[in-house]
Amino acid sequence: MEIPIYSSETIAYIESIQKRALFNTFGPAYEDKLAEIFPSTNMFLDHIETQLESEFKDGNDDLKYELEAQLKNKATDEIVNLTKYEFTQHKSILNAAELKFRRSVVDPKYLEQIPCSATLHSFETNAEIHPYPTEDKPTIFFHGELFSANLMFCKLIIQLIQDTKDETGKDHYTSFRIKDDPETLKIVTLNAIYFYNYYYSDISDTCPSYNLSSPFENNILAIFLDSIAFFIYAHETGHAILEHNLSGRGTSIETMQNEEYEADRFAMIHLRNYCGIAKENVLTLLGPIIFFRYHMLRERYVPGLDEVNTHPQTITRLIKYVEWLQSKCHPNDEEIIKNFLQLEERLFTIISTSFERIHTIAP
């Protein structure tokens, strides 16, 4: 299955939006600024790629391997719609999500309605839809930091999960437990400071690069990242396919909030379908919970974030997601979901306690 190649008109349109974002971020010298940023950020993202690749070596996930190989070829051949303002790795994540979504559509007519998509290089961590009628379709723009923020937040959380394989002798993904020894808590607190300073305040302009060490941690990371990218992609695509009012003009707050729930539901249904098709395990359905937690902290700590009026509170979206998960899950997965929910609430408390302490001492 191929991702459609966009027309030159669409590429020109995408590039104009990307240039504007760069101009807004860096001013007129944006091209020089980009040259400074690209090498280091690419190294950082190459590292993710290497990690993801190492997870595919054991051959237990042919679909993922095939998709990644396709993407790599596409990226090098420049077949994908890749403008010079787009990060190769961010675009690859996006394309992987689109390919997986295309394979998982619950209604074949959706294939015709999939919007165009592109990345923006800015320091924002969200996605937006532009209802511009290129090829009669809207375009979704994913801000680049959306992916790296989720990557780093997942790492933060995963460092606190204990690998219990040796103790229980059974599948270690089913019995989530917390690592709350003083050494781990010290490391996580330090990493939380990095995360907070970079993503939630302007204190640091250095991208944090704390690493995970064990195959257990890296495995969970790969699954959660895959799941979160899919969920975000499917949510935004849901807005377009469900023909929501993309400009937001003339729409009541209540309608806009309902559209958010509808897009979440659309993404949930497709994520579950993806799990079935790709024979993924239930961990894939847990990624969005981490994403909602990341968002809740963002609402709390990013100054001037003006989403609360048009978007429902993230806590409500999280509750709805968990209710759905519990009502639709396979009976065999009930235990793992229950264990994970208990764990993630504690993880979230530990991380938000760290953030709260930094927040109160930071200017």
Ligand SMILES: [Zn+2]
């Ligand atoms: Zn939305």
